[in-house]
Amino acid sequence: MTSGVTVSDDSTKERAPSIRDVARLAGVSHQTVSRVLNNHASIRDSTKARVLAVIEELQYRPNRAARALSRGRSRTIGVLSASSAEYGPASSIAAIQDAARDAGYFVNTANLNRGEPGSIAAAVDHLMSQSVEGIVVIAPQVQVFNALKLLSIDVPFVTLQSSGNVDANALTVDQIAGARLATRHLIDLGHRDIYHLAGPQDWIEAEARMHGFLEEMGAREVPTTAPILGDWTAQFGYHAGRELLHVRDFTAIFSSNDQMALGLMHAIREAGLEVPRDVSIVGFDDIPEAAHFWPPLTTVRQDFAELGRRCVALLLANIAGTTAENQGAIMPELIVRGSTARPAF
Amino acid sequence: MTSGVTVSDDSTKERAPSIRDVARLAGVSHQTVSRVLNNHASIRDSTKARVLAVIEELQYRPNRAARALSRGRSRTIGVLSASSAEYGPASSIAAIQDAARDAGYFVNTANLNRGEPGSIAAAVDHLMSQSVEGIVVIAPQVQVFNALKLLSIDVPFVTLQSSGNVDANALTVDQIAGARLATRHLIDLGHRDIYHLAGPQDWIEAEARMHGFLEEMGAREVPTTAPILGDWTAQFGYHAGRELLHVRDFTAIFSSNDQMALGLMHAIREAGLEVPRDVSIVGFDDIPEAAHFWPPLTTVRQDFAELGRRCVALLLANIAGTTAENQGAIMPELIVRGSTARPAF
DNA sequence: CGAAGTCATGTGCACGGTCACAAATTGGCC
DNA sequence: GGCCAATTTGTGACCGTGCACATGACTTCG
Numbered sequence: 022m023t024s025g026v027t028v029s030d031d032s033t034k035e036r037a038p039s040i041r042d043v044a045r046l047a048g049v050s051h052q053t054v055s056r057v058l059n060n061h062a063s064i065r066d067s068t069k070a071r072v073l074a075v076i077e078e079l080q081y082r083p084n085r086a087a088r089a090l091s092r093g094r095s096r097t098i099g100v101l102s103a104s105s106a107e108y109g110p111a112s113s114i115a116a117i118q119d120a121a122r123d124a125g126y127f128v129n130t131a132n133l134n135r136g137e138p139g140s141i142a143a144a145v146d147h148l149m150s151q152s153v154e155g156i157v158v159i160a161p162q163v164q165v166f167n168a169l170k171l172l173s174i175d176v177p178f179v180t181l182q183s184s185g186n187v188d189a190n191a192l193t194v195d196q197i198a199g200a201r202l203a204t205r206h207l208i209d210l211g212h213r214d215i216y217h218l219a220g221p222q223d224w225i226e227a228e229a230r231m232h233g234f235l236e237e238m239g240a241r242e243v244p245t246t247a248p249i250l251g252d253w254t255a256q257f258g259y260h261a262g263r264e265l266l267h268v269r270d271f272t273a274i275f276s277s278n279d280q281m282a283l284g285l286m287h288a289i290r291e292a293g294l295e296v297p298r299d300v301s302i303v304g305f306d307d308i309p310e311a312a313h314f315w316p317p318l319t320t321v322r323q324d325f326a327e328l329g330r331r332c333v334a335l336l337l338a339n340i341a342g343t344t345a346e347n348q349g350a351i352m353p354e355l356i357v358r359g360s361t362a363r364p365a366f
Numbered sequence: 367m368t369s370g371v372t373v374s375d376d377s378t379k380e381r382a383p384s385i386r387d388v389a390r391l392a393g394v395s396h397q398t399v400s401r402v403l404n405n406h407a408s409i410r411d412s413t414k415a416r417v418l419a420v421i422e423e424l425q426y427r428p429n430r431a432a433r434a435l436s437r438g439r440s441r442t443i444g445v446l447s448a449s450s451a452e453y454g455p456a457s458s459i460a461a462i463q464d465a466a467r468d469a470g471y472f473v474n475t476a477n478l479n480r481g482e483p484g485s486i487a488a489a490v491d492h493l494m495s496q497s498v499e500g501i502v503v504i505a506p507q508v509q510v511f512n513a514l515k516l517l518s519i520d521v522p523f524v525t526l527q528s529s530g531n532v533d534a535n536a537l538t539v540d541q542i543a544g545a546r547l548a549t550r551h552l553i554d555l556g557h558r559d560i561y562h563l564a565g566p567q568d569w570i571e572a573e574a575r576m577h578g579f580l581e582e583m584g585a586r587e588v589p590t591t592a593p594i595l596g597d598w599t600a601q602f603g604y605h606a607g608r609e610l611l612h613v614r615d616f617t618a619i620f621s622s623n624d625q626m627a628l629g630l631m632h633a634i635r636e637a638g639l640e641v642p643r644d645v646s647i648v649g650f651d652d653i654p655e656a657a658h659f660w661p662p663l664t665t666v667r668q669d670f671a672e673l674g675r676r677c678v679a680l681l682l683a684n685i686a687g688t689t690a691e692n693q694g695a696i697m698p699e700l701i702v703r704g705s706t707a708r709p710a711f
Numbered sequence: 712c713g714a715a716g717t718c719a720t721g722t723g724c725a726c727g728g729t730c731a732c733a734a735a736t737t738g739g740c741c
Numbered sequence: 742g743g744c745c746a747a748t749t750t751g752t753g754a755c756c757g758t759g760c761a762c763a764t765g766a767c768t769t770c771g
Contacts, residue, residue, distance in 0.1 A: 036438070036726090037727095039726085039727050039728080040727065040728060041727080041728095049750075049751085050750065050751045050752075051728085051751090052729085052730095052751060052752080053751080056749095056750085058728095059729090062748095063747090063748055063750090064749070065748090065749065068750085082494065082495055082497075083495070083727085083728075084435070084497065084727050084728065085431075085440075085495060085496055085497060085728095086430075086431045086434035086435040086440060086497065086726085086727080087435050087729090087756090088727080088728055088729080089431035089728090089756095090429070090431040090432050090435050090726090090727080090728070090729095090755095090756050090757065090758090091727075091728045091729045091730080091755075092728080092729065092730090092756085093381070093729095095430075095431065105456065105459070105460050106453065106456040106457045106459075106460050107456075108451065111450065111451040111452075111456040112451045114450070114451075115450050115451050115477050118476070118477055119477060122476070122492060127492075127496060128474070128475065129473070130475065131467070132460050132464060147467060147472075149427065150427055150428070150430060151430055151472060152382075152427075152429065152430060152431065254654065255654060255658040256654070256657070256658075259658055280654070280655060283655055284658045286658075287658040287660060287662070290660055309599065309601070309625070310600050310625060310628055310655065312600070313600040313601070313603070313604055313628045313629045313631075314628075314659075314660075315632060315635055315659075315660045317632070381756090384756085384757050385758060385759095386757080386758095394720075394721085395720065395721045396721090396757090396758080397722080397758095397760090398720060398721080400758065400759060400760095401719095401720085403758090404759085407718095408718055408719055408720090409719070409720090410718090410720090413719080413720085428757085428758075429756085429757050429758070431757080431758095432726090432757035432758045432759090433757080433758055433759080434726095434758090435725095435726050435727065435728085435758075435759095436725075436726055436757075436759045436760080437726085437758080437759060437760090438726070
C-alpha cells in the first residue's frame with residue numbers, strides 16, 4: 022500500500038473551495054459561477070474566462086452531493102448483478118460503466134452472489150438508498166424479477182435479458198435464435214442424438230436457450246431428450262459429462278455456456294474418447310479462452326459490450342422520459358471451430 | 367426491458383418524504399428523528415418506537431446526498447481498474463463491493479480499458495468528482511502510479527499489488543513467492559531448460575512474477591533465458607507458443623497467467639506435441655476453468671476475494687486515520703495438476 | 712428543599728449547489 | 742435623448758441532513 026500524499030498537514034482541516042469562494046475571487050456572484058459551470062447561454066465571454074481562470078487557480082471541483090441535493094437528481098444508475106466475476110456479466114458491466122460515464126452518469130453496483138435469503142431486497146435497498154435514477158438488472162433470474170415487482174421499485178429499470186414475455190421494449194441478445202443456430206449446426210452436420218446441457222432453470226437466458234434448442238429440434242423433427250440442468254460452472258459440466266458417458270446414446274451436446282462445455286470435453290477425453298470424433302460439442306458465449314480450448318470450441322458469440330451500451334442508452338432514455346427507439350434484439354453469431362464434426366458412423 | 371411500476375401517475379411530482387415530514391407526523395422535532403436514524407444514545411424508547419413507526423409508514427429513506435453534504439463525507443470509495451472483465455480483477459472488485467457495503471460504504475468504479483491518452487487522469491477525475499474518500503487501485507501498472515503521484519491525489523489509496531518497494535503497509539499476494547513456488551516445482555521435477563512467458567512489463571505483478579522466476583532459477587543455479595513479454599491473453603500465448611516451437615530448446619514453460627498458459631498448450635498440441643510429455647506448463651491465478659483445461663493446469667492459486675476484503679479493511683482504516691494492522695502478504699498456493707511432469711529424457 | 716447534574720428534546724444555522732425572480736446593463740430605434 | 746427589449750448579472754430562498762448549543766424535565770445529594 023502506498024499512502025496518498027496527504028496534503029492536509031496544516032492545522033485547520035480546510036474545506037474544499039466552494040462556488041462562493043470562486044465568486045469572491047472573480048468578483049462576481051455565486052450564481053454567475055454556477056452559470057459558467059452549467060454553460061448557460063447568456064454569459065459574457067470575458068466574464069466566463071475570468072471565472073474559469075479562478076476555477077483553474079483554485080482547483081475548484083463542483084460538489085456532487087450538493088448538486089444532487091439541490092437538483093433532486095443523483096445522476097447515478099444502479100447495477101444489480103449476480104456472478105459479476107464471470108466473463109459475460111463482467112464485460113457488460115464494464116461497458117455499462119463506460120457508457121454511463123460518457124453520459125455524465127455514475128454507476129453503482131450491488132452484487133447478489135452471496136447468501137440468498139433477503140439478498141435481493143438488501144441489494145435493491147442498497148441501490149435505492151443511493152437514490153439511483155434507474156437500475157440495470159444483469160442477474161436475469163426469475164426470482165429477481167419477482168422481488169423487483171414486490172418491492173415496487175419506483176425508478177425505471179432495464180434488464181440485459183428478455184423476461185420471456187414479448188415486450189415492445191425488449192432489449193436483449195436473441196438467446197433463442199442463438200440456441201437455434203447452435204442446434205441447427207449440429208443437425209446439419211448429421212447429428213440426431215443431441216443432448217442439451219442447460220443453465221440453471223431460474224435464469225431467464227438459460228430458459229431461452231433451452232427453448233431455442235427444443236424449438237429447432239422440433240422444427241427439424243428430431244426427437245429430443247430432457248435437457249440436463251446445470252449451474253454454469255466447468256465443474257458441473259465435468260460431472261455431468263461423466264454421468265452422461267455411462268449411457269453414451271448421443272453424438273453431440275449443446276452446452277448452454279462455454280464453461281460447462283469445457284467441463285464436458287474434459288470428462289469426455291478422460292473417458293478415452295475424442296472431441297469431435299466421438300462427440301461434437303457446441304458452447305455459448307464465446308469467452309476469449311474458447312478459441313484456445315482443445316479442440317477450439319464451436320460456440321455462439323454474444324456481444325456483451327454492445328449489449329451494455331444499448332442498455333444504458335435505453336435506460337437513460339427511460340429516465341429522461343423520452344420514448345426510446347427500440348433497436349431490436351442483437352443477433353448472436355455462430356462461431357464454428359474444431360469441436361464439431363459429422364458423426365462418426 | 368421491463369419498465370418499473372411508475373407510481374408517479376398523479377399530477378404533482380411528489381418529493382420523497384424528508385426527515386421533517388417524519389418529525390411532523392411523529393410529533394417530534396426533526397433533530398429527534400435524526401437521532402433515531404443515527405441511533406444516538408439518549409432517546410426515550412417510546413419516542414424511538416413512535417418515530418420508527420412513522421418511518422415505516424412513510425417508507426422514509428434518508429437522502430444520501432443531503433447526508434453527504436452536511437457531514438462532508440461521501441461514504442464512497444473509488445476503484446480504479448484496468449481489464450475489469452478478467453477473472454482476477456473481477457473477483458476482487460466483487461469482494462471489494464461486498465466488503466464496502468458491509469462497512470456502510472458505497473463503491474464507484476472507473477475503468478481504464480479504453481483509449482490510453484489521458485485515460486488515467488480522466489478516470490481519477492471521475493472518481494474525485496464523486497468525492498470518494500479513498501481509492502483502491504486494481505490496475506497496478508507503473509504508469510498508473512506515476513499518474514497518481516503527479517495528480518497529487520489528496521485521499522488515501524491502496525493497491526492490490528505491492529508497488530515493488532518494500533513498504534511497511536504493503537498489502538499484496540506475494541507474487542514473488544508464488545512465482546518461486548511454480549519455478550521450484552519445475553526444477554524439482556528435473557527441468558533445466560525453462561522459459562518464462564511474462565506479463566506486460568509495465569504491470570507490477572508481471573514484473574514481480576518475473577523476478578520470482580529469475581530469483582528461484584538463480585538460487586538453484588539453473589541458467590536462464592530472457593523471458594518473453596506477453597499481454598495476458600490466450601491469443602498471445604498461442605502465438606508465442608508457435609514461435610517458441612521453432613526453437614524447441616526447452617522442456618518447460620512457466621506462464622505468468624492461466625490464459626497465456628492455455629494458449630501455449632494449444633500451440634504445443636497443434637504442433638503434434640503433448641503436454642506434459644513433451645513440455646510441462648505451469649500457469650498463475652487458478653481461474654475456475656484451469657482445472658478443466660486439457661490437461662488440467664498446474665498453477666498458482668491466489669485468493670482474490672480475500673485480497674479485496676483486506677484491501678477495503680486497510681483503506682477504511684486509513685480513511686478513519688486508524689493505524690492499520692498490517693496483516694502481511696497473502697501466500698499463494700501451488701496447485702499441482704496434470705500439466706507438469708518429469709522431462710522425457 | 713434548593714443546587715447541580717443528567718437525560719431527552721428542540722432551535723437555528725451550515726453544508727454547496729440550483730432555481731425563480733429581480734435588477735442592472737446594453738443596444739437599437741424613433 | 743428616451744423608451745423598450747434583450748442580454749447579463751445579482752439576490753434570496755430552498756433542497757434534506759447533521760451539528761452546536763439551548764432548553765426543559767427529572768434525579769440526586771448535601
